[in-house]
Amino acid sequence: MAVLKGLIKIEGTLDGLTFYKGKKGYLIRTKGGISKERIQKDPAFIRTRENANEFGLAATAGKILRYALSTLIRNAKDSTLPSRLMTTMILIKNQDTASPRGQRNPAMGLSTPEGKRLLHDFNFNTHANLTQVLHAAYSVNGTTGEFSMPGFVPGTQLVAPPGASHVTLQSALLNVDFNTEVRDLKLSDPLNLRINLTSEDVALDPAAVTGTGITMILLQLSFFQEINGIQYHLNNGAFNTLNVLKVI
Known part of the structure; x- marks a missing residue:
């Protein structure tokens, strides 16, 4: 220099x-700098090639999941989602103890209890984490995917953004095969509630999914503002949540 x-x-x-x-x-x-050809062929860079391949597998897994949930993510995401999801997939692929180094992948990692735990409670929008927005007790049926929240009072158990008059709750079941990219997404009927002190027994029950991949249960909260009898997405969905409740 x-x-x-x-x-x-x-x-x-x-x-x-x-x-x-x-x-x-x-x-x-x-x-x-080192030439691309040398990195691809030189035995001294075998670890570099292995790490790069696994990095690519993690990035692909994150992309597959984003595509599988695109209908929900569209209204509940932040700019850091791709990088955060890839970081999570890298941690998950580390749980793959069956594949040789350089070929460890999130698909195998998610077949382990620890791999599932790493994806559990993942928030697709960091500006609206579920635990910060929803302050009510709920249960999730790990077999049917049914979400239950008895006696829910939106006015006291929901941290709604300023200007929100209504909230829509919707659950989802997703089965996705990260090897074949085959996916099956089922949504529950949406439940739209006015944000007030009225108690509501919430029950969201999506249809069963099919497939040989990983199954996960998700919950989305979408906020709206009513003007002249019409509900509009509040701030283009910036305050909406989408959370992985359980990985089966």
């Missing part, structure tokens, strides 16, 4: 030299 002295200040690459501004002024370094 060299320091550029003089009146001319350059940033960028020229004739194999990279000019950039650092803490000590304008610096110069030669354009270098």
Whole structure:
């Protein structure tokens, strides 16, 4: 690395030299790095190739799950979702103790209790975590996917965003095979409630799903503002929740 002295200040690459501004002024370094071909073939980089392959498998698994839930995610997500989900999938693939190094994948990791636990309680929108929004006791049937919440009072057991007049609750069952990408998503009938002090027995029961993949139960809360008898999504769904309640 060299320091550029003089009146001319350059940033960028020229004739194999990279000019950039650092803490000590304008610096110069030669354009270098390891070639792609060497990384792909050199035995010294076998660990690099293994890590890159597993990184790709985790990224693909996250993408498959996002696509499988696209109808729900559309109104309940934040800008960090892809990176957060991939980070979770990386942790899940580490639970794969059957595949050789370089081929560990989230599909195998999710077949383990610890892998399922890592995806449990995942929030697709960090601006609206379920535990911060819903303050009511509920139960989830791990066999049928039924969500039950007796005596729910939206006005006191829900932390609704300013301006919200109604909330819609909907549960979902998803079976997704991360190897074949075959998926089956079933939604319960939506339950729309006015945010007031009226008590409501909530029961959401989606139809059964089929498939040989991983099954998960999810819950979505969507907030609306009523104007002249019409309900509108509040702030384009920025306050909506989508949470993985259970991985079966």
